[in-house]
Amino acid sequence: MERDTHxxxxxxxxxxxxxxxxxxxxxxxxxxxxxxxPYPVHGLEHVLGYKRSxxxxxxxxxxxxxxxxxxxxxxxxxxxxxxxxxxxxxxxAVPDFIPVTFEMTVLLAAFGMVGVFMISSNLKPWAQPRxxxxxxxxxxxxxxxxxxxxxxxxxxxxxxILKSSGASEVNNKSFE
Amino acid sequence: xxxxxxxxxPLVTGGKTYxxxxxxxxxxxxxxxxxxxxxxxxxxxxxxxxxSIALIATLWEGIGMWxxxxxIGWAWDITNFVWWVGIGHAGxxxxxxxxLFRQKWRTSINRAAEAMTIFAVICAAMFPxxxxxxxxxxxxxALPLPNTFGxxxxxxNSPLLxxxxxxxxxxxxxLVFWYIGLIPDFxxxxxxATGLRKVIYGALSFGWDGAAKTWMRYESVSLILAGLATPxxxxxxxxxxxxxxxxxxxGWHTTIFPPYFVAGAIFSGFAMxxxxxxxxRKVFKLEDYITIGHIELMNIVIIITGSIVGIxxxxxxFIAWYSGVEAEQYAFINRATGPYWWAYWSMMTCNVIxxxxxxxxxxxxxxxxxxxxxxxxxxxxxxERFVIIVTSLHRDYLPSSWAMFYPTWADVGVYxxxxxxxxxxxxxxxxxxxxxxxAEVKSVLKSSSEKVAK
Numbered sequence: 001m002e003r004d005t006h007x008x009x010x011x012x013x014x015x016x017x018x019x020x021x022x023x024x025x026x027x028x029x030x031x032x033x034x035x036x037x038p039y040p041v042h043g044l045e046h047v048l049g050y051k052r053s054x055x056x057x058x059x060x061x062x063x064x065x066x067x068x069x070x071x072x073x074x075x076x077x078x079x080x081x082x083x084x085x086x087x088x089x090x091x092x093a094v095p096d097f098i099p100v101t102f103e104m105t106v107l108l109a110a111f112g113m114v115g116v117f118m119i120s121s122n123l124k125p126w127a128q129p130r131x132x133x134x135x136x137x138x139x140x141x142x143x144x145x146x147x148x149x150x151x152x153x154x155x156x157x158x159x160x161i162l163k164s165s166g167a168s169e170v171n172n173k174s175f176e
Numbered sequence: 177x178x179x180x181x182x183x184x185x186p187l188v189t190g191g192k193t194y195x196x197x198x199x200x201x202x203x204x205x206x207x208x209x210x211x212x213x214x215x216x217x218x219x220x221x222x223x224x225x226x227x228s229i230a231l232i233a234t235l236w237e238g239i240g241m242w243x244x245x246x247x248i249g250w251a252w253d254i255t256n257f258v259w260w261v262g263i264g265h266a267g268x269x270x271x272x273x274x275x276l277f278r279q280k281w282r283t284s285i286n287r288a289a290e291a292m293t294i295f296a297v298i299c300a301a302m303f304p305x306x307x308x309x310x311x312x313x314x315x316x317x318a319l320p321l322p323n324t325f326g327x328x329x330x331x332x333n334s335p336l337l338x339x340x341x342x343x344x345x346x347x348x349x350x351l352v353f354w355y356i357g358l359i360p361d362f363x364x365x366x367x368x369a370t371g372l373r374k375v376i377y378g379a380l381s382f383g384w385d386g387a388a389k390t391w392m393r394y395e396s397v398s399l400i401l402a403g404l405a406t407p408x409x410x411x412x413x414x415x416x417x418x419x420x421x422x423x424x425x426x427g428w429h430t431t432i433f434p435p436y437f438v439a440g441a442i443f444s445g446f447a448m449x450x451x452x453x454x455x456x457r458k459v460f461k462l463e464d465y466i467t468i469g470h471i472e473l474m475n476i477v478i479i480i481t482g483s484i485v486g487i488x489x490x491x492x493x494f495i496a497w498y499s500g501v502e503a504e505q506y507a508f509i510n511r512a513t514g515p516y517w518w519a520y521w522s523m524m525t526c527n528v529i530x531x532x533x534x535x536x537x538x539x540x541x542x543x544x545x546x547x548x549x550x551x552x553x554x555x556x557x558x559x560e561r562f563v564i565i566v567t568s569l570h571r572d573y574l575p576s577s578w579a580m581f582y583p584t585w586a587d588v589g590v591y592x593x594x595x596x597x598x599x600x601x602x603x604x605x606x607x608x609x610x611x612x613x614x615a616e617v618k619s620v621l622k623s624s625s626e627k628v629a630k
Contacts, residue, residue: 015622035388038194038364039618045392053396059404073320077329086333099338099415103345106408110349110401114356117397118382121390123359127383136386137364139194139618 003148006174007033008158009132010143010167015041018141021165022047025143028161030153033146036136055113055120062112063105070104071097132173143167187281187620190464194618197465201612202365204460206373209607212459217603224596230589231306239309241586247579248569252587253303254419255561256594259444260300261343261416262437262557265409266445267293268350271357272405275398281473283616284465287361288456289449290354291609295601296448297347299594304339306590335418342415346408353401356394359384360615413441420564426507427568430495436488440557443481443527446474447553452602454547456611465612468541475540478553482531485560489528503573511567515580519563526556 010025012018018041025032026049035044074097078084083091118124133142145158159170192200209217234241244251267290274282305311317323318340320330330337362381366374384390417437420428450471457466496508511520530552534540539549566581605611 036386037388037391038198038386039360039615040391040395041388041619044388048388050389050392053393055393055396056400059400074332077320078332082328084328086331089333093333096333099335099411099418100332100341102407102411103338103341106349106404107345110352110404113397113400114352117356117393121393123382123384123390125379125382129383129385131367131385134367137360137367137384138198 004146005176006147007132007172008145008147008155008162009169009171009173010145010162010165011133011135011169011171012141012143012166013139013168014166015141017166018143019043019047021143021162021167024165025145025161030145030158030161031149033144033149036132036142036144038137038139038141041141055117058116059109059113063109065112066105066108067101069108070101074100130175133171144173187284187467187469188465188617189467192464192621194621197612197614197617197621198364198368200462200465201361201610201614202368204606205365205608205610206368210459213603213607216459217600217607220596220599220603222596223592224600227589227591227593227596230586231593234306234586234590239307241584242590243582243584243587245579245581247572247577248566248581250569251566251581252562252583252591253307255558255565256591257300257303258416258437258561258565259554259558260296260303260594260598262413262441262444262561263448263554264293264296264300264346264350264445265413265438265441266449267291268346268353268405268409269442269445270449271353272402272409275402276406280620281470283620284462284467284612285449285453285470285474286616287354287357287609287613288453288606288611290350290357291605292449292452292602293350293445294347294354295598295605296445297343297350298601299598301343301347302594302597303590335415335422338415339419342412346412349401349405349408353398353405356397356401357613357616358609360386360394361610361613364614365610410438413437425568426501426503427496427511427564429504430492432488432491432495436485436492439481439484439488440527440560443478443485443531444554444557446477446481447550447557450474450478450546450550451554454543454550456606460606460611462612465617468543471543471546472540475534475546478531478549479534479540482527482553486528489524507568507571510571511563514567514571516563516567516570519559520567523556523559523563526552527560530556 010021012021015037018035018037022032022035022044026047032048035048037044075092078097079092085091086093089096132144133140136142143162145162147155147158150158162170188197190196230241242251242253267286270282270289271286274286305315308315308317318330318337320332322329358380359382362377363384363386366377366381369377414434414437417433421430421433423429453466454471457463493508493512496504499505511517530549533545533549539545570580571578
């Protein structure tokens with residue numbers, strides 16, 4: 001069977017039931033493709049075993065880039081390229097450079113991090129997402145299980161596990 | 177596990193389910209515009225059209241159309257600029273600072289407050305640009321480009337240039353923060369829609385799929401953006417206050433300005449949020465989401481910031497006397513008793529005395545009283561900026577240059593234009609965008625709705 005096309009979906013009503021269900025399903029040896037929720041469920045990433053997002057690191061590095069760009073720009077313009085005495089201050093009046101440096105740090109950190117987020121999560125206006133169930137943006141949590149990824153187990157067995165973990169519905173879903 | 181407290185008031189009333197939240201918010205976007213909305217929108221657009229006459233006249237004839245003279249070179253324009261920027265502080269404060277403090281009540285109001293922030297900053301940014309006189313000849317002067325493309329650069333020692341960086345960073349980061357929050361909600365509308373609406377909201381939702389991994393990254397991005405936006409929001413009004421504080425004009429040259437301006441900004445911003453939210457909850461029937469509890473909490477923020485502002489006024493006066501500098505002493509005595517005494521005492525009454533009424537529980541939980549006081553606060557905050565700017569300038573160092581400022585119709589008209597712009601944008605937002613952050617409200621629903629918690 002082809003990967004990433006045929007899925008079994010477990011539909012859950014409640015976030016706490018979902019959290020236990022994820023633990024239960026994983027411990028019974030079923031590999032979960034992904035869980036879809038209408039809102040962020042705290043602790044879901046832990047029970048799914050996802051590694052912590054590295055986006056804060058990206059933000060820090062972009063921030064660092066902003067700081068150094070801002071300082072380089074100001075030193076170059078004010079001290080080296082066209083030095084001028086303004087109010088009797090030093091050409092490189094460092095305290096005066098701090099506000100712009102701070103703003104550029106924030107600007108680059110924010111935009112850089114959001115850019116990385118967009119790319120890593122494939123968020124773009126022309127993206128065509130695969131909707132497993134339209135209710136996942138309304139009031140249902142959906143656990144998707146890739147059949148091809150769980151070859152060792154019977155489909156009915158997986159459905160049984162989902163049912164016993166508290167799923168209110170168990171459906172099939174195939175994409176072309 | 178969520179714990180339902182028996183002491184805390186629920187954040188969302190009316191025993192809503194998850195689907196109710198989706199339905200109550202999304203139906204505003206999906207339904208035909210109501211008569212109330214149409215009337216409000218047309219009024220705002222009318223004010224915008226009327227004000228644009230003054231704006232066009234100002235651009236056509238030059239800023240000589242305003243009532244400025246050689247003594248008072250800054251008046252309504254900068255007053256309006258600071259006033260709008262101040263209003264634009266509440267949105268990011270609510271969504272960023274309250275997120276860091278884990279204040280869950282922010283979830284019902286952060287979306288509209290952030291929208292208000294963005295529109296207020298647009299209105300604010302118009303004034304310095306118009307004040308350039310002929311911005312089409314080179315609004316790029318403000319950018320770090322070689323002057324007239326020669327080799328002389330912008331002056332990084334000038335707080336006015338810091339302001340350019342601060343306001344544009346604040347605007348763009350707030351816009352991104354707001355939009356990231358909108359993406360999951362656009363997806364909700366996309367999944368309920370058919371036809372053209374599905375295409376439009378599909379594009380707006382950036383292909384959001386609600387996967388746990390995406391939510392994990394989304395949460396991480398929100399937290400870091402909040403952490404970045406918190407010092408940012410404080411820096412913006414600090415830098416605005418530097419425009420005055422780094423000069424040597426009596427009444428401006430004080431170190432108290434940054435904290436005092438930031439407190440004033442939060443004060444006026446919350447007042448404007450209240451004004452808008454009281455109307456929005458009524459028109460869109462969102463009383464279960466924006467409850468009296470929310471209004472009361474915002475009123476408490478108004479008491480605190482209003483009191484800080486009051487203490488700042490008194491401190492300023494005391495320090496002027498204590499400094500022994502005659503010019504400073506005169507500037508303050510002149511504010512309170514000179515020809516602009518009425519502006520000073522309007523400011524004192526509106527900003528220092530009126531918010532103290534919120535100590536009474538009856539008043540801070542009354543919608544009518546809150547609405548009226550929120551207007552009073554914003555009138556007071558406009559007078560605060562007028563007092564600081566005009567009374568300090570109108571007594572020049574040379575008594576022969578002493579003058580008064582009289583606004584012309586163009587001054588009034590351009591201010592009116594920004595009002596029209598602000599409300600037109602806000603009403604468009606309220607109709608076509610989800611006014612309440614559905615995803616975030618759902619995430620706090622379990623601790624506040626019996627039907628969900630059961």
